[in-house]
Amino acid sequence: MALAVSLARNLDLEPLIEQFSRSAGDYVPHDSLSFRHDVAGSEQTILIGAAGRHACSYQLTVEDTSLGTLSLTRCRRFDETELATLEQLLGIIVYPLRNALLYYRAQHEAATDRLTGLANRSVFGDALAREISRAQRYGSSLALLMVDLDNLKLINDRHGHSAGDRALQQVAQALRTSLRDSDQVFRYAGDEFAVLLIGGEGSAAVEVAERLRTQVAELSPEPVPVRPTLSIGVSSLRTDDDTQALFERADTALYAAKRAGRNCVCSTD
Incomplete structure (x- = not known):
């Protein structure tokens, strides 16, 4: 699938999430997408768009490793067909997301003083x-x-x-x-x-x-x-x-x- 190939080429975490939001929007329209993940004990959030009233959230894992929580929101409810489609799309992003998180955390560690966390x-x-x-x-x-x-x-x-x-x-x-x-x-x-x-x-x-x-x-x-x-x-x-x-x-x-x-x-x- 073209989306899988395209996502796999992107190691930068925030652009990867933005790309997924755009592509998922073609199948499951949404007002916002957020991704929460942990870095060195501190929760980080990437938010795209403005939150709506109705939400669907997924705890993403790959090979028993927790990646974080991805959530979509909009003003009207998500129907069952859309949720099934979204779950298929999430299956495409988990491995590129894991790689981007590994890269992000390696960069974070290289830029962080271990003693103070600064x-x-x-x-x-x-x-x-x-x-x-x-x-x-x-x-x-x-x-x-x-x-x-x-x-x-x-x-x-x-x-x-x-x-x-x-x-x-x-x-x-x-x-x-x-x-x-x-x-x-x-x-x-x-x-x-x-x-x-x-x-x-x-x-x-x-x-x-x-x-x-x-x-x-x-x-x-x-x-x-x-x-x-x-x-x-x-x-x-x-x-x-x-x-x-x-x-x-x-x-x-x-x-x-x-x-x-x-x-x-x-x-x-």
């Missing part, structure tokens, strides 16, 4: 370039925060590297939960993090950085015997910036914060 340095450069280009194209603002965990060496020396790992995880969690979904957090190096504040600039970015610093400084010393503290450098995007210029200013501000005694925020703005 995006890693390998994807930071591309993300920084992409957000700078987007901000310059649409005239929006962007700020970069370079963050250093001040006392990681002290924690490691006094309490062992397992305590240092817990401190890194604690800081990563604080950064992740204290920022908006649109912002991006990366583990840049051993004790350094990078934060892209989408739409942030100037005093507002400094306020965010100060809030992050304060929240970490007030963390419970458990399970880490020593409270971690942060030094943060802040720089906002300028009209003629490229990735190197913005990064170097934020990095310079970070070292100024460290020279100022650590556990503080410095800005180049």
Whole structure:
């Protein structure tokens, strides 16, 4: 079947789901199609279209392996003939879907720091370039925060590297939960993090950085015997910036914060 061949050629997960939605729509018209799957314990959803009142959902498996849940919705009920057709179509997508998920998860693992679960340095450069280009194209603002965990060496020396790992995880969690979904957090190096504040600039970015610093400084010393503290450098995007210029200013501000005694925020703005 042409659809099976076409789907098998596509290893990119979201385009694969979009292609299936278009093809299935020729046989089973629908207003939306969603696919929910798990990546490293976190549920991800791909949604195409706007949800309707009536839904049909299928838990997809192949060779006893769960792939995820695919759902279609629309404003009127699905009849038995349509459901039978849809089940035949699902039989065509499961193997291409399994391959796309394996590829997606391999990419995710390569881009993720295993200790903290944050995006890693390998994807930071591309993300920084992409957000700078987007901000310059649409005239929006962007700020970069370079963050250093001040006392990681002290924690490691006094309490062992397992305590240092817990401190890194604690800081990563604080950064992740204290920022908006649109912002991006990366583990840049051993004790350094990078934060892209989408739409942030100037005093507002400094306020965010100060809030992050304060929240970490007030963390419970458990399970880490020593409270971690942060030094943060802040720089906002300028009209003629490229990735190197913005990064170097934020990095310079970070070292100024460290020279100022650590556990503080410095800005180049």
